[in-house]
Amino acid sequence: MQADYTQMTSVRCAVCGADDAELVWETPLAEDDHPELGSWFTCTNTHYGRFGRIVRCNSCGLLYRNPQEVQLLGGYEEAVDPDYLGEWPARRATFGLSLRQLARYIRPPGSMLDIGCSAGFSLRAAGEAGWRATGLEPCHWAVQQARSEGLEVVEGTLEQHPFSPGSFDVVTIWDVIEHVKDPLDVLRRAFDLVRPGGVIGLTTMDVESLAARLAGPRWLHMMRMPLCYFGYRHIERLLLEAGFVEPHRHQHVRVLRSGYLASRLVAAGDGVASAAGRVTQRGLGHLLIPICLGDLMAVFARRPA
Numbered sequence: 353m354q355a356d357y358t359q360m361t362s363v364r365c366a367v368c369g370a371d372d373a374e375l376v377w378e379t380p381l382a383e384d385d386h387p388e389l390g391s392w393f394t395c396t397n398t399h400y401g402r403f404g405r406i407v408r409c410n411s412c413g414l415l416y417r418n419p420q421e422v423q424l425l426g427g428y429e430e431a432v433d434p435d436y437l438g439e440w441p442a443r444r445a446t447f448g449l450s451l452r453q454l455a456r457y458i459r460p461p462g463s464m465l466d467i468g469c470s471a472g473f474s475l476r477a478a479g480e481a482g483w484r485a486t487g488l489e490p491c492h493w494a495v496q497q498a499r500s501e502g503l504e505v506v507e508g509t510l511e512q513h514p515f516s517p518g519s520f521d522v523v524t525i526w527d528v529i530e531h532v533k534d535p536l537d538v539l540r541r542a543f544d545l546v547r548p549g550g551v552i553g554l555t556t557m558d559v560e561s562l563a564a565r566l567a568g569p570r571w572l573h574m575m576r577m578p579l580c581y582f583g584y585r586h587i588e589r590l591l592l593e594a595g596f597v598e599p600h601r602h603q604h605v606r607v608l609r610s611g612y613l614a615s616r617l618v619a620a621g622d623g624v625a626s627a628a629g630r631v632t633q634r635g636l637g638h639l640l641i642p643i644c645l646g647d648l649m650a651v652f653a654r655r656p657a
Contacts, residue, residue: 360419366535366579367586370411373418377406377569381576392576393427395470396435398615403574406581412589415559415581424533424579425490425509432493433471438609440473442640445607447477449642450526450555450650453602455481457652458551462521465545467538468528472498472505483522488513510541518547525554529587530578539594549657552596555604555650556582563647573647587651596653604648610639 364371381404391397407418421427460482466474469487471494478485487505489495498505506513523542529535542552557573558564560583564571573581580586584601591599 359422361422362419363416363533365409365412365414366416366533367414367582367589368409368412370409372410373407373416374410375405376408376415377403377574379403379569391431393431394433394436396433396439396612397575397577399575400572401570401574403569403576403578406569406574412586413583414586417576417579420533420579428490428531429492431491436471437497439612440476441638442607442609442612443473444477444480445640445642446605447474447526448481449605449607450524450553451477451481451483453650454522454524454551454553454652457553457600457654458522463519464522464524465515465520466524466526467510467542468525468531469498469505470494472501472503474524474526475503475505476501478524486520510538513541513545515545517544518550520545521547521550523550523552525552527555529554530556530580530582533579535580536590536593539590539596543595543655546655548655550655551652552591552655553650553652554587555648556587558647558649559583560585561645561647563645571647584649584651587649591651591653595655597656599651599653602650602652603644603646604650605642605644606648607640607642610641613641613643 365373379402381402392399404417405419406415408415462483464478464483464485466478466485466487469475469489470491472487475485475487475498487498487503488510489505489507490509492507495505495507523546525542529538532538546552559581588599
């Protein structure tokens, strides 16, 4: 049975727990325009500028969506995203850059768990880098795609996982932490799974970056999928509260296929969309373009030995 994404509930700040927030932006979700609501929860969805109600916590400054879906997990479990499968070359390059940053703190060989691995591109890249990688993913379609490639993926969430404490040298959470209702709980569970002396790595958007502040509600990451928009200070606080130490921040570079980038700009109504479209029309849609606007961050921290 398809999850009912229209049921919403009010939530507290996911960083400090305060229930005191002020409205920042609000847009309609326009659900009637998209009867296949699972499309809201795919990696390649183009529902830009439709994010509901964004508030700012008056205690810690976190921006977050409020209210949020009651049955949020069902959206990810039911999502089907065949367009994502064509993005392997770009995702491979992106994960390769993140894995090279990770290598500053811990090197393979070793065991890795990637939380929210989708169709397994992160696992393939990690395997190429020398890691023994396992994935955890709630989306049934994505799990089947990953397993068809011979990748080791457990279907489910951290609350349901079968792993023993300290099972992994590294836990990664690439572009996932902003999508969960309780990020501190996720990081605490990740802490339990990392061996003493092991490392956690995550990537997410930085809402306090110059690019994000200049763009405001037109920032391309303003969508329904993210629940929280963190600054580095929020991620640092959550990691330390979860028990990790020595957090380090890096710029996160995302590599996009030029055709994919053009489709994003068209969907967002950007003024350069027509020029981007001409790039793809000339057969250049498979060029890989590194994007670094300073509005994405990679953060690595260690579990004390």
